[in-house]
Amino acid sequence: MHKKNDNENNGFEKVNQIDLKKDMKVSELTEEMSKSGVMGAGRIAKAVEIYKDMKKNNAAIFFGLAGAMVPGGMKNIIIDLIEKGYISVLVSTGANLTHDVIEALGYSHLQGKSDADDAELRKKGIDRIYDSFMPSKVYVAMEKFFNQHFDELSRQKNIKDFLWKLGSLLPDDRQNKSILKTCFAHKVPLFCPAIADSGIGLMIWSNIAQNKSTDINAFDDLKEIIDIAWTNKVKGVVYIGGGVPKNYIQQAMQFSTPAQFGIQITMDRPEHGGSSGAELREGISWGKISEKGKFTDVICDATIALPLIAASVFVE
Amino acid sequence: MHKKNDNENNGFEKVNQIDLKKDMKVSELTEEMSKSGVMGAGRIAKAVEIYKDMKKNNAAIFFGLAGAMVPGGMKNIIIDLIEKGYISVLVSTGANLTHDVIEALGYSHLQGKSDADDAELRKKGIDRIYDSFMPSKVYVAMEKFFNQHFDELSRQKNIKDFLWKLGSLLPDDRQNKSILKTCFAHKVPLFCPAIADSGIGLMIWSNIAQNKSTDINAFDDLKEIIDIAWTNKVKGVVYIGGGVPKNYIQQAMQFSTPAQFGIQITMDRPEHGGSSGAELREGISWGKISEKGKFTDVICDATIALPLIAASVFVE
Amino acid sequence: MHKKNDNENNGFEKVNQIDLKKDMKVSELTEEMSKSGVMGAGRIAKAVEIYKDMKKNNAAIFFGLAGAMVPGGMKNIIIDLIEKGYISVLVSTGANLTHDVIEALGYSHLQGKSDADDAELRKKGIDRIYDSFMPSKVYVAMEKFFNQHFDELSRQKNIKDFLWKLGSLLPDDRQNKSILKTCFAHKVPLFCPAIADSGIGLMIWSNIAQNKSTDINAFDDLKEIIDIAWTNKVKGVVYIGGGVPKNYIQQAMQFSTPAQFGIQITMDRPEHGGSSGAELREGISWGKISEKGKFTDVICDATIALPLIAASVFVE
Amino acid sequence: MHKKNDNENNGFEKVNQIDLKKDMKVSELTEEMSKSGVMGAGRIAKAVEIYKDMKKNNAAIFFGLAGAMVPGGMKNIIIDLIEKGYISVLVSTGANLTHDVIEALGYSHLQGKSDADDAELRKKGIDRIYDSFMPSKVYVAMEKFFNQHFDELSRQKNIKDFLWKLGSLLPDDRQNKSILKTCFAHKVPLFCPAIADSGIGLMIWSNIAQNKSTDINAFDDLKEIIDIAWTNKVKGVVYIGGGVPKNYIQQAMQFSTPAQFGIQITMDRPEHGGSSGAELREGISWGKISEKGKFTDVICDATIALPLIAASVFVE
Secondary structure, eight states: OOOOOOGGGTTOOBOOOOOOOTTOBHHHHHHHHHHHOOHHHHHHHHHHHHHHHHHHTTOEEEEEEOSSTTTTTOHHHHHHHHHTTSOSEEEEOHHHHHHHHHHHTTOOOEEOOTTSOHHHHHHHTEEEETTEEEETTHHHHHHHHHHHHHHHHHTOSBHHHHHHHHHHHSOOOGGGOOHHHHHHHTTOOEEOTTTTSSHHHHHHHHHHTTTOOOOOBSSTHHHHHHHHHHHOSSEEEEEESOHHHHHHHHHHHHTSOOEEEEEEEESOOSTTOOGGGOOTTHHHHHTSEEEEEEEEEEESOHHHHHHHHHHHHTTO | OOOOOOGGGTTOOBOOOOOOOTTOBHHHHHHHHHHHOOHHHHHHHHHHHHHHHHHHTTOEEEEEEOSSTTTTTOHHHHHHHHHTTSOSEEEEOHHHHHHHHHHHTTOOOEEOOTTSOHHHHHHHTEEEETTEEEETTHHHHHHHHHHHHHHHHHTOSBHHHHHHHHHHHSOOOGGGOOHHHHHHHTTOOEEOTTTTSSHHHHHHHHHHTTTOOOOOBSSTHHHHHHHHHHHOSSEEEEEESOHHHHHHHHHHHHTSOOEEEEEEEESOOSTTOOGGGOOTTHHHHHTSEEEEEEEEEEESOHHHHHHHHHHHHTTO | OOOOOOGGGTTOOBOOOOOOOTTOBHHHHHHHHHHHOOHHHHHHHHHHHHHHHHHHTTOEEEEEEOSSTTTTTOHHHHHHHHHTTSOSEEEEOHHHHHHHHHHHTTOOOEEOOTTSOHHHHHHHTEEEETTEEEETTHHHHHHHHHHHHHHHHHTOSBHHHHHHHHHHHSOOOGGGOOHHHHHHHHTOOEEOTTTTSSHHHHHHHHHHTTTOOOOOBSSTHHHHHHHHHHHOSSEEEEEESOHHHHHHHHHHHHTSOOEEEEEEEESOOSTTOOGGGOOTTHHHHHTSEEEEEEEEEEESOHHHHHHHHHHHHTTO | OOOOOOGGGTTOOBOOOOOOOTTOBHHHHHHHHHHHOOHHHHHHHHHHHHHHHHHHTTOEEEEEEOSSTTTTTOHHHHHHHHHTTSOSEEEEOHHHHHHHHHHHTTOOOEEOOTTSOHHHHHHHTEEEETTEEEETTHHHHHHHHHHHHHHHHHTOSBHHHHHHHHHHHSOOOGGGOOHHHHHHHTTOOEEOTTTTSSHHHHHHHHHHTTTOOOOOBSSTHHHHHHHHHHHOSSEEEEEESOHHHHHHHHHHHHTSOOEEEEEEEESOOSTTOOGGGOOTTHHHHHTSEEEEEEEEEEESOHHHHHHHHHHHHTTO
16 A cells, blocks of 8 residues: 655655565565556556456456567466466467467477577578577478368368367477467467468468368458457456557457456557557547556566566466 | 778778758658668668669569558558559558548548547547547448448458459549559559458448358468469568568568568567567578568658658659 | 648648659658658658748757767768758767767768677777777877867866867868867857767876866856856757757756757657657656747657758758 | 477577466566576576676676666665665766755655646646656755755865765665765765756756856766776676766776676667667677677666566575
8 A cells, every 4th residue: 555645745646766675576576666656667567456457357358469479488478367367358460379389289489599690590490580499390390280180170160260179179288288279278269360471371371272271251250359349348458569469459349348457568659650559548539448447558578578467466 | 873982991881971952852862861871861771772673673572561551641652652563462451451441432531649638539539540530430431331332342252352342342533542442453462361450340340240241261362472472583572560461471472482672661679579570681581581682671650761762762 | 831621620631641753852752741740751841840940930949969970971961050050059969079070080980780790890990880880090090189189178168168179170171071160160059068978088088097187167068058048038959869968958948948949859769757768748847848839759760850851941 | 597408409498488476586587587588588587697697706887877767766776786786886867866866855756647738737846757757846955955065065076076975965864865875875986977967967057157166077087987997807887778877888898998797778779870779789899898798688668677687686
């Protein structure tokens, strides 16, 4: 509980200088950040508070996942969030799901260097994602897996069912838990409108190129996500990065009812007008975010901010 | 032609201080920037040079369009680029195509303010895209248009054909030229893997919600874009922003042959690992960009950089 | 002249899509940007308008110069701005003045590469400023110059007089015009509070280390810049980057009267609270910027934005 | 200790997915980040490791403090770092020292809002630093303090002595510990080349304006910081933000011997060439950073990164 300030402070709380201590817990650090309450630290603390509020209020939590989160070491945190009920609906880029499949099939990403010689990497068969490396041989394993399961996968009628089916087919290995399998197991709807734009899409293409076909419709998922958004009147949105995941959730809010809670973690900036850097506040004008909602924009690399926030939220 | 420097400069060109003059042409300014050759100015100049080289070498030019480019005033430049042969294949976000439809239907975006009261805007029926405003009544006009043409549109088998059909149906008005119609008219393949994630997608949804259906497949376009990438051995890529458009083109290069020319204009940064901020150089490791390719990353708001570059390219 | 919009647009101007044309002038391009009026392009256009307004209103123009502007090719533009009356008071980092001295002594910066091997450069005697290279032998020439003139320079009582004296001593060479000499010649007050933090400072240090001394006071310039700020009731501020130059001008406004016009060009961002990324608007609360002032924050690499703006301003 | 990976991983470490746990300590979280090892999280972990290494190797630690660190809640962390021996030499902006004086005199910064109406704040006498507010009445208290102590302060011959004297004069209050007093008490040299560019400078000006004078030399500190840099052969640099503090330390390294350890925390970016965003690696070419040094650039809001790093370092 923050001590109220005297009248001299015009009704504002003090910026309490952050105090560290030995063996400090993450939740204690973010609590200190809540007492300072300003700049990036203040926003981290506010995100912790809002995420707890979403849960406390039984909000349906729509979670948008963009950026290199699986190659960046965030996979198990996402899985924890699903298992602990902090994600009700997941919308992802195709890339994160592809990297999730790759790890599920037994491969790891590697700690590389961002200033590596890319031509040398090419010769060695290593694909670079900033400083996270991936052996290109993963495509052989993926191709084998997708060719083997093409019939089951291609029969699905929409992308969500395709992804749940994919999750159901992945190996069930405690060492290699996957986002896809966890969504399937917990019946968390998983959307990926741009699934064609990914390694998974390419695996489907390699079958299509051999005159096979799929029944998977480009638009049909919209009905399901908007239905969920309509049915749930208390809603939160959490955006890791922007891109399609953010926008797809935002438009589901726009065409149902606005979200009361919101967290956005991004390094992009608003001034150029793109959706990825747009402040959550902008969503009020569209009816995507509630005028009376609690929300915060955390301007931070998600591989730093998400662990900090999640570790503080999980305490309770 | 730049004067070569003497031996004292270790073989490097001088940074010539940029000289301005009265009534200077844009192409003269970017030529001065090429003589300075460093920082952002040097990259603008290099982008001009590379774009000219793409054309001179008859490269197939794959153009990725993300960000708020139509609300940001870039529509006619994109149309010019298509008409003059500087775009061979266009991959766009759904949002830019939605805003293109809106203008084609006779509406304009408006010069607003980024610090407007969003709750007030909501009451006035204005949607905010940073400082570009859009009357929300455009949805009524869009709905009317899409309901009227739903049968024709829904019969298309893939997204590209859907978009060409859409382009063919838009009014042909010299005052309201559209990207969609221009692509259709010039037979420039137009891809939008995440079309469901857009106002256009929502218009289709409103029909699906009334138990209508579409035949549009989520994956089938992959075959066409990769075929084009295979057929054309000399290729350039131009990325305005990142997101799906960039990645979709990059993977078409990866699964065919790498691009020899590349330009990227973005404000995102590479360190967090996301694809939107990734340097083009990274693509060499994946086989997306040729090791011997000419490419540059312009770190700039595209509404500043694109007009500068395009105005300099069009001179010839 | 922009055409007024009809009532349907709620009193807002249209975002006119930017039209390019053959042999377009820079001023015509920024005029088009003024008609689109949004995002980065709109701010470039607004900066042009505001800079013209400063001149038209005979404002005293305080110009803050930070960032690698001389190594980045902006020197002659700064000199033009001084000569044409667009800079009344210049506040600079020590680095820009040091690089100005270096060029005045006959050396050039070189077009290098940002991914060069820095250990190799070290061996070759090349100092790197991102992708602008500088031969480290310039320090020999600088040392010779400063040792030769130490007596005259060290007798000055404040930094401004020190810098004018320095300007007066630099070679008068049409090929190597300098910011320092131009300020001296045009009697434009030149301030550099952190002069000790620069190559020039180091040249003074090498004399101090040999038991010589200077009379130059750390605080005395404050009186002069605040007097100028007091005397001039119509004022504009132009900030290239942030740092000490911006803050030194801002505090002169705070302790006199607020500026009516303002332009800031920066790539830094506001959320972390540092002065360099702070929006000009923030200055209203401090009395640094007039509540009724005209100002704009251009989020852009200054080596792109400054030439665009200056070339458009110089037309008149 | 990280488990070594098998041959299949080309000698690279795995990116271990970060695992959270209940009641996790900050040091455990950054240890997990070290096991993932990539993107921002990997850099945070590397910064922790390097900072510990500096201490273990008895490096002289030069700490550059820029940005709004006192208004942002970082004051006590800086004080802890000094007291625990993690800062050997401090170089600060004038602003941070001014805000430090303000808190020492009994005032607090306040938790405000970044979208406040600045004209309203002006009327209420509140100065805004992004979302940290400061009552403008602090200037009255400062003026009283500086007028009272002007004679003692003005007699100092250089800025460092001026600042130590200032520290000695500040109230000794456990509730309001100050950076200035802590530096004085621990005999940690404190430099601020641009001291005139600050509220402290303005307090001196108000006395100068009344025809008082000071003896404080602008250049003399250079001898002391370069002597310290010469004497200590094992050195580390830590930069919070860029600006004068970073550059002043960097040039002391350049004119002595390069630093073996380096940490930089910044949100600025390198491409525009300014020193604040320049990667530490660049310093190798100048002889500021050792070719064999251990260093990392953390791209993060310092109010997030610094507490995380410091809390992890303090464990030992």
